[in-house]
Amino acid sequence: MSRVRPQIWIGDAVRALETAQTEEEQVQVLRVLGFTTTAVTPLDDEPLPAPPLQPAHPSDDHNERAPRHREDEPAEPDTVEEPEPSRALAELPLLQPRRIETTSPAPDPVERLALPTTERTVRPHIPLLVPRWTSSLIRAALAQQVDDGPIDIDALIETLARCRPVVQLPRRQVRTLRYGVQVLVDRGSTMQPFRRDQDHLVRQIRSVVGRELVDVGYFSDAPQRGTGSGARWTRTDYTPPTGGQRILLLSDLGLGAQPYAHGRSTPEEWQEFIALVTRAGCQPVALVPYPPARWPAWMNALLPLVSWDRTTTTGQISARMP
Incomplete structure (x- = not known):
């Protein structure tokens, strides 16, 4: 189960940096808050001292908090196997179609009416007398x-x-x-x-x-x-x-x-x-x-x-x- 990262904002980092006395402490604060994993160059472009080397092996406290597996317990597989389908669903018989109807062709699209315009169309005149x-x-x-x-x-x-x-x-x-x-x-x-x-x-x-x-x-x-x-x-x-x-x-x-x-x-x-x-x-x-x-x-x-x-x-x- 993965750990959820806490909600840490930039404002929290600013307030934490105000309490740091030296540049090394500022780097450590940013690393702890998760904003950087490498050394940060200060504003005056002076190189920061190299961070202390971490030991190759985790500390004892870390080893105590980490869960230990017994030697006789099998290791959990990396992949999760998908469950097999239900046997009841697999044994259901397939329905056979009684008849097959052909679909009629789609009707012709209806022609859209012309959009109204400002042009005046004069209709042909039909006189009253023949x-x-x-x-x-x-x-x-x-x-x-x-x-x-x-x-x-x-x-x-x-x-x-x-x-x-x-x-x-x-x-x-x-x-x-x-x-x-x-x-x-x-x-x-x-x-x-x-x-x-x-x-x-x-x-x-x-x-x-x-x-x-x-x-x-x-x-x-x-x-x-x-x-x-x-x-x-x-x-x-x-x-x-x-x-x-x-x-x-x-x-x-x-x-x-x-x-x-x-x-x-x-x-x-x-x-x-x-x-x-x-x-x-x-x-x-x-x-x-x-x-x-x-x-x-x-x-x-x-x-x-x-x-x-x-x-x-x-x-x-x-x-x-x-």
Whole structure:
């Protein structure tokens, strides 16, 4: 059994060195405390006297404290033999497997989601109207009927048969876009989800009708509150166009606002607007991004309404035009 070294600290050695009188005693103190086994060179680099030689044989006191072995007792072996395993464990029978199942292959690792970034990804725009029908729908909603077609032979024969004078040759009615169109875009809060559709449709109208024949004005909630082609602070009082143009409203006429919401347009404001443009000889039509089931009665009676949706067809628009 090995002896445990007592806990001796450097502070103990310092206190012991203070009691030593000579350098030889200091060396002996350090050796006793176990800090060195050889001679220590003092700070002034003077050689210390050689330590006294220890006898070849241990002292009698040491021999008395050391345990003695009898001659008849066998010496303990240097190595410790490991105990043999238990016979009971060695005699246990080994279990035989009943069946062996094959393991399924590991599933494919799941691909990690991309880390969020500050980059803004613009999704592709899907317009409300069917792209291949847009040109036909625009012509059906904006064209005006005029008596400027070929001569109406049937009407001319009937006039002559009744012996009436032919003052003017009757002509067939045709639809035309030559008078141009005024597009009023509602930039109110209720139309904010449809701003990309509004800009896309304005570009389509200019390509079909002609850029020089399209006048675009922007307003919020109601045209009488200020209309202009630029920012809100540049808008002025609305003035209807001259020459009997078609007026297209890209607005919900306040249908998407909450009841009693601040700034919501009222039916009275729209009645006043329709009366103003009608006196100027213009024909208004509204493109509303809501189905007909949500249109109130006063909107249907006020002006022609067209549903701004994928289900809209030219037949539906022609049926609603006067």
